[in-house]
Amino acid sequence: MKPNSRNIALQALLQVAENEGYSNIVIDKMIRQTKPEPREAALASALFYGVLEKQIALDWVLGQFSKKPVDRLDAPVREILRLAVYQILYLDKIPDSAAVNEAVNSCREVGKSSAAGFVNGILRNLLRRREQLSWPSQGEEALSIRYGCPVHWIRFWRSVYGEVFCQKLLESLSQPAELFVRVNPLRCSMAEFLEQAEKLHLGAAAVEGVPFAVQLAHPGSVAENPLYQQGWFHVQDLSSQVCCLLAEVRPDMKVVDVCAAPGGKTFTAAEWMENRGKLFSYDLYKGKVKLIRTGANRLGLSCVQTAVRDAAKPAASGSTAPEDSPECADVVFCDAPCSGLGILRRKPEIRYKTLESLQGLPAIQKQILSESARLVRPGGRLVYSTCTLNPAENGEIANWFLQQHPDFEPVVISVPHGMKRAVEEPENQFTMAPFSCGTDGFFVALFQKKP
16 A cells, blocks of 8 residues: 555554554554655644544544444445545545545555445535535534534533533634643753744743743654754643642652653653652553653653553562662652543544443552552652543542541642632642643642651
C-alpha cells in the first residue's frame, strides 16, 4: 500500500480499533515508518484524529445509507467509509470525487475488492442526499453527535457532576487542546526562552501564576525544535505543572515519582530541586523507564535515578531500583493509572471506553496510593493525582485514604491565580477542567504525614 495520507490514516485507525493502542503513539509511529512528505503527514494526522473525534456522527450518517449495521462491517471497510464520509462532510479542500475514488481504491489495496461497489454506492448516495439528512436536534443523541461523545458518558457526567458541568465539558471537547511546555531553568532563563521562541515563530506566551509554564500557539514538530533538542523545555500540560507546583519541591530533597512515565512530573520536580538532591523515578515497563531516562539526560537532570518498579507492591518487591533507598522521601508523587477521561481532546479514542472499564480502577488506585504512603517520611508530602474526571477515582479515593491512614492529614491547596475549582470539594483537593482552568481534566489531592 502506498504511503499517502489516506492510507496512513487508515492503517493507524485499524491499529487503534484492533489493538486499542493510544492514538498519539500509533499515528506518530506510522508516520515515522512510512516517512511521507510533510504535507501528507499533516493530512494523515488530520484525517486520523478527525475520524476518531467525529466517529459517532460518521456512524450515524453511514447508518442512514447502509442496510448492514456499521459495527458489523469488516473493520477495513468500516474505517474506509468513515474516512471518506469525514472528508465529504468536514474537509472542504478535498473534492468529493477524490474522497470517493480513494475509498474505492483503498478497498482494492486492502484486499476488499468485493466491497468496492458497496462503498461506492453508499458514498454516491450520500453525495446525492446529504442536504436532506435529518440530523437529531434534541435529546442525548443530538448531544452525542454534536460533541462526539457516547451517550453513556453524557449520562455519567450528568449524574456525578450535574448538568452545568456536563454541558461545559461537552463544549470543551470541540475545542483543540492547548500545548503547554515547561521551561528548564537549568538551561535558560524565561526571558531567553521567550526571545528564542519568538525568533522561531512559536507563538510563545508565559502563563501567569505557574512559574516557567509557557503556552505555544505554533509549536510545529516539537522533536525537531532546536530548543527542545538542547533541553530548554519539555512538553507538559499545565495541569501537571500545577501538580508539581503544589508539592513545593525544593533543592536537596529526596523525591519519589512512583508512576512516572512519560516523565513530565519527574522533570519538573528535578528542575524545582535545581538538580540537587535525589529523585527516584519509577515505572512498571522497561521501555517507559528508558523514555524517562532519555528525557532526563536531554534536560541535564543528573539527580534523576530511574528504575523498573511495580507501584502496587512494596518498594523492595520486583524492583531494579538503585542502591539508594526511596523510603523516607520528602515528597512522593502518585499519579495513578486511571480511566483518562480528562484527556479526551488529546486521545479521542478514550471516549469510546465503556462504563464497565472503570470498575477495577479504584481498587488498583487504593493499592498504589497505600504503598506510596509507606515511602513518605514524617512531615513529608504525598501527592495523589489522575488525569480523569470521575469522583470514584478522584475525591472518593482521597477521602478513603484519609479514613484508612490516620497518620496522614489533608493539606490545603492554594489554587493558582486565574484558575478555579471545577467542582465543590475539600480544600486539599483540586479538580481542573478545560472550562475552569484551560487545562486537561485533572485531579490533585495533597496529604502530609504527621510528624
